[in-house]
Amino acid sequence: MSAPVELAVVGGGIVGATLAALAAQQARIEPARIVLIEPAAPVAPAAQESIDLRVSAFAPAGIALLTQVGAWPLLDASRLGVCERMRIWPEHLPPDSPDALVFDAAELGESQLAVIAENRAVQAALLARCAALGVRVLPHRVTHLSFADDVARLEVNGETFDAQLVAGADGAESAVRAAAGISVHRRGYQQLAIVAVVRPSRPQPGVAFQRFVSTGPVALLPLPGGDCSIVWSAQEPRANELLALDDAAFAAELTRVTTEVLGNLQMVSRRAAFPLRRLAAQRYIAPNCVLLGDAAHVIHPLAGQGVNQGLLDAQALVAALVSRPRGEGIAALSALRRYERERRAGNALMGGMVDTLDRIFSRPTGLPARIAAAGMGLVNRNLIARRFFFRQAAAGRS
Ligand SMILES: Cc1cc2nc3c(=O)[nH]c(=O)nc-3n(C[C@H](O)[C@H](O)[C@H](O)COP(=O)(O)OP(=O)(O)OC[C@H]3O[C@@H](n4cnc5c(N)ncnc54)[C@H](O)[C@@H]3O)c2cc1C
Numbered sequence: 001m002s003a004p005v006e007l008a009v010v011g012g013g014i015v016g017a018t019l020a021a022l023a024a025q026q027a028r029i030e031p032a033r034i035v036l037i038e039p040a041a042p043v044a045p046a047a048q049e050s051i052d053l054r055v056s057a058f059a060p061a062g063i064a065l066l067t068q069v070g071a072w073p074l075l076d077a078s079r080l081g082v083c084e085r086m087r088i089w090p091e092h093l094p095p096d097s098p099d100a101l102v103f104d105a106a107e108l109g110e111s112q113l114a115v116i117a118e119n120r121a122v123q124a125a126l127l128a129r130c131a132a133l134g135v136r137v138l139p140h141r142v143t144h145l146s147f148a149d150d151v152a153r154l155e156v157n158g159e160t161f162d163a164q165l166v167a168g169a170d171g172a173e174s175a176v177r178a179a180a181g182i183s184v185h186r187r188g189y190q191q192l193a194i195v196a197v198v199r200p201s202r203p204q205p206g207v208a209f210q211r212f213v214s215t216g217p218v219a220l221l222p223l224p225g226g227d228c229s230i231v232w233s234a235q236e237p238r239a240n241e242l243l244a245l246d247d248a249a250f251a252a253e254l255t256r257v258t259t260e261v262l263g264n265l266q267m268v269s270r271r272a273a274f275p276l277r278r279l280a281a282q283r284y285i286a287p288n289c290v291l292l293g294d295a296a297h298v299i300h301p302l303a304g305q306g307v308n309q310g311l312l313d314a315q316a317l318v319a320a321l322v323s324r325p326r327g328e329g330i331a332a333l334s335a336l337r338r339y340e341r342e343r344r345a346g347n348a349l350m351g352g353m354v355d356t357l358d359r360i361f362s363r364p365t366g367l368p369a370r371i372a373a374a375g376m377g378l379v380n381r382n383l384i385a386r387r388f389f390f391r392q393a394a395a396g397r398s
Pocket residue numbers: 010011012013014015016037038039040055056057058140141142143169170171172175193195231274292293294295301303304305306307308309310
């Protein structure tokens with residue numbers, strides 16, 4: 001039996017590693033009494049490597065948190081795609097319609113709207129920070145977890161740990177969630193998200209585009225040098241057709257669907273596809289256990305908010321732990337309940353908003369889509385409204 005630990009974070013993805021680093025900095029816990037368990041730690045991409053397929057758009061609140069834990073400054077700035085402008089338009093309008101929604105950082109008084117970063121670069125930077133802060137990082141999988149006598153007992157690579165609190169940040173198929181007996185509400189969108197990197201013939205560095213098409217939204221996110229990362233969500237039959245096309249035919253179809261907004265698009269990477277689903281844990285806490293990130297909630301990527309919401313979970317959880325009364329242990333239910341109340345409400349709102357957008361725009365000629373498109377036009381004509389919506393998104397609020 002190893003020395004007892006206070007906090008065992010299962011899953012060192014972006015969310016779990018942020019939690020471990022922030023807890024080591026702030027949560028009144030000795031870093032040596034925090035363990036972070038991650039079996040698939042990535043290596044940071046080398047300078048000459050091409051940009052990875054898996055990227056995320058980080059909102060200003062997420063960037064601020066990653067900066068606070070010291071991970072953001074470790075990223076290679078030449079591999080980041082800074083998004084200064086964003087154009088969003090529905091299927092029945094041209095991209096340059098006055099009713100298309102445009103967010104412009106300069107006009108909103110901001111330096112940037114979001115930054116596109118490679119998931120594995122961010123994760124590697126966070127894991128390096130955790131180790132530097134004195135967190136014990138274990139490169140293994142949790143093979144067994146049980147709860148009894150006010151502790152969580154974990155088995156990792158033949159070692160057994162007793163932890164006061166286990167934080168499940170082990171993704172959508174969370175084993176921690178299952179071991180804690182927390183049930184989950186699931187719904188498939190019957191869509192796949194296809195991701196790839198493309199090179200436009202008329203690049204617009206710093207600008208992101210998203211078109212809502214009846215089969216699902218398609219986004220072009222700016223990468224360094226004018227290339228774009230695409231997230232093309234499409235209903236399964238259509239997505240499978242797209243995946244069966246050769247590179248040239250796929251690029252031609254993408255060029256058509258994005259209405260040549262960046263000219264002709266050419267593939268510069270392979271394609272990968274991810275099934276899309278909505279997932280919501282019924283509870284975020286159980287005795288000696290707390291969930292966060294995709295283990296607690298998964299949403300459609302159309303608003304680019306999944307990991308950003310997970311980062312807000314990590315921040316709210318550490319804030320709740322910090323404010324626990326002196327003398328109370330880290331698993332004190334009063335603090336965990338505060339976290340659960342705040343984040344379940346925030347995540348439910350964001351998930352609902354994303355679902356509504358997906359439903360409305362999947363029937364672009366229907367009345368709700370027309371009303372929403374008219375709403376976009378109204379927002380677009382009003383700087384105060386645009387500023388309001390940007391501030392909400394920047395802070396990760398729906
Ligand atoms: C196509 C696509 C595009 C997206 N784009 C965006 C975007 O632009 N912006 C955004 O905010 N979000 C985006 N998301 C969502 C985002 O990718 C996820 O919300 C985010 O990766 C979740 O992070 P996480 O750390 O909670 O979980 P994960 O990334 O799933 O990490 C879980 C970790 O747990 C580890 N693990 C699992 N089981 C065990 C075990 N038994 N023991 C120990 N460790 C274990 C795994 O190895 C893994 O590293 C996108 C999602 C998709 C599908």
